[in-house]
Amino acid sequence: MELGKKMGLVLGPLVFLVFLALPFELVSKKGDLVIAVAVWMLFWWITEAVSISVTALLPLLLFPLLKILPIAEVGANYGSPIVFLFFGGFVMALALEKVNLHKRIALNIIRLTGTTPNKVVLGFMIATAALSMWISNTASTVVMLPIALSVIGLLINDEDGFTKKDQNFALSVMLGIAFSANAGGIATVIGTPPNSVMIGLLENEYNIQISFLKWMTLGVPFAALLIGITYLVLVRWMFPNRDLKFNASKEVIHEELKKLGPTSGKEKMVLVIFGITVFLWIFRTLINSVFPKLGLSDTMISIFAAIALFAVPYNAKKGEFIIQWQDTSKLAWGILILFGGGLALAKGMSVSGIVDLVANAIAQSEISILFTASLLILLMLFMTELMSNVALVAVLAPVVAGIAIGLGLPILYLLIPVTMASSCAFMLPMATPPNAIVFASGYVKVPQMARVGIILNLISVGLLILVFQFVVPLLF
Numbered sequence: 001m002e003l004g005k006k007m008g009l010v011l012g013p014l015v016f017l018v019f020l021a022l023p024f025e026l027v028s029k030k031g032d033l034v035i036a037v038a039v040w041m042l043f044w045w046i047t048e049a050v051s052i053s054v055t056a057l058l059p060l061l062l063f064p065l066l067k068i069l070p071i072a073e074v075g076a077n078y079g080s081p082i083v084f085l086f087f088g089g090f091v092m093a094l095a096l097e098k099v100n101l102h103k104r105i106a107l108n109i110i111r112l113t114g115t116t117p118n119k120v121v122l123g124f125m126i127a128t129a130a131l132s133m134w135i136s137n138t139a140s141t142v143v144m145l146p147i148a149l150s151v152i153g154l155l156i157n158d159e160d161g162f163t164k165k166d167q168n169f170a171l172s173v174m175l176g177i178a179f180s181a182n183a184g185g186i187a188t189v190i191g192t193p194p195n196s197v198m199i200g201l202l203e204n205e206y207n208i209q210i211s212f213l214k215w216m217t218l219g220v221p222f223a224a225l226l227i228g229i230t231y232l233v234l235v236r237w238m239f240p241n242r243d244l245k246f247n248a249s250k251e252v253i254h255e256e257l258k259k260l261g262p263t264s265g266k267e268k269m270v271l272v273i274f275g276i277t278v279f280l281w282i283f284r285t286l287i288n289s290v291f292p293k294l295g296l297s298d299t300m301i302s303i304f305a306a307i308a309l310f311a312v313p314y315n316a317k318k319g320e321f322i323i324q325w326q327d328t329s330k331l332a333w334g335i336l337i338l339f340g341g342g343l344a345l346a347k348g349m350s351v352s353g354i355v356d357l358v359a360n361a362i363a364q365s366e367i368s369i370l371f372t373a374s375l376l377i378l379l380m381l382f383m384t385e386l387m388s389n390v391a392l393v394a395v396l397a398p399v400v401a402g403i404a405i406g407l408g409l410p411i412l413y414l415l416i417p418v419t420m421a422s423s424c425a426f427m428l429p430m431a432t433p434p435n436a437i438v439f440a441s442g443y444v445k446v447p448q449m450a451r452v453g454i455i456l457n458l459i460s461v462g463l464l465i466l467v468f469q470f471v472v473p474l475l476f
Helices: 003-020 029-047 058-065 071-078 081-098 101-113 117-132 137-156 164-187 193-206 212-238 248-260 265-290 298-311 325-330 333-351 354-364 369-383 389-407 411-421 433-440 446-475
Strands: 313-315
Touching: 003 029, 029 058, 029 333, 029 354, 029 389, 058 071, 058 333, 071 333, 081 101, 081 137, 081 193, 081 265, 081 298, 081 325, 081 333, 101 117, 101 137, 101 248, 101 265, 117 137, 117 164, 117 212, 137 164, 137 248, 137 433, 164 212, 164 433, 164 446, 193 212, 193 333, 193 389, 193 411, 212 265, 212 411, 212 446, 265 298, 265 313, 333 354, 333 389, 354 389, 369 389, 369 411, 369 446, 389 411, 411 446, 433 446
Parallel strands: none
Antiparallel strands: none
């Protein structure tokens, strides 16, 4: 075990005990207990001394023991509707991956965008982002990487070897895939876990609901703009590959599609269920207005998709289904527990008066609203370079909500851009799984990623400040 992890493993519970033994109150008796638990969780989350999902189980043990909340109330957070919304999304992603539909979609997008070097980069970026809206950022990167490596391999083996222009193309493709995976997840509620942690907090604590379509009206244009800027920064500014010519990339894409063969019956079934689900998510509000007794929610639609994939037979005679329960061994169960832990921690902060304390402190100060929002966006974005973005949102979202209340702002105005900032980590390999995956390819060095990343991070901060100031008040 690394030294940092060893230290975190010991320091987490040690600092927790120190907080319990303090002879004075920081906030209140119950508030100090919640802070003690939060500090323990932070130590373990930052150092990843144990799995971040295991850390998320601590409130389930400690909150009842410390009489912060009874176990039934803590446990309810782990079964929150938002957890099941993501569960349905995970099952849908599992089906897309199992029948290789995600790869077929990605290859066809690349084929349509063209095969000149810059168009190939753009194709990879659009395909990765499109996948990241529906399946995990990690899975979308893993799908795209071998295809990208095949294309780069053509340049290495051509007559002039691996030139500077070739290297620039390789860097653009690799970083384009990673950064598009990060940005694409912002577009939908299920695209990236921090979105769901925030929406769960809003539903659980403040009875505020954001529909799938409502989120997309903000998330899709923002993600598209960010990906467009990333593309221009990569191919026009940082790693230009002018005059680079190769035609064989078209053959690689054609060969990959040929390997997949014709669209199978299973793929068509998954595509139909996927299409119906997305249609219901987008038009849920309209459907409910026409059939008010139906009361459809995004979670119900998500569970419908999951049940359909398990229950609609692909071959009734043989009893074959698209997804079998054993397939769920690949499901990201840990992320679902992480949601529950984050929501439980938020509940603890709320009932112990920590959120109210933050709100009152901010209300009595004379801090500029724009400055506060800008600072929070900047802090969230650069802190997520060093620790799990979902864990960070789980800890900070309730505090940000308190700050919004103290500033006299609607909670959504501040919480949405700050949460979106957690997905804009472009600087370091350890910041997100997509960054780490492309770094492991060997074509990207840390200084190269950091050089582009700092530019994109600062552009993201600027865009999110504009979102805070103009876009969120208009849409919400």
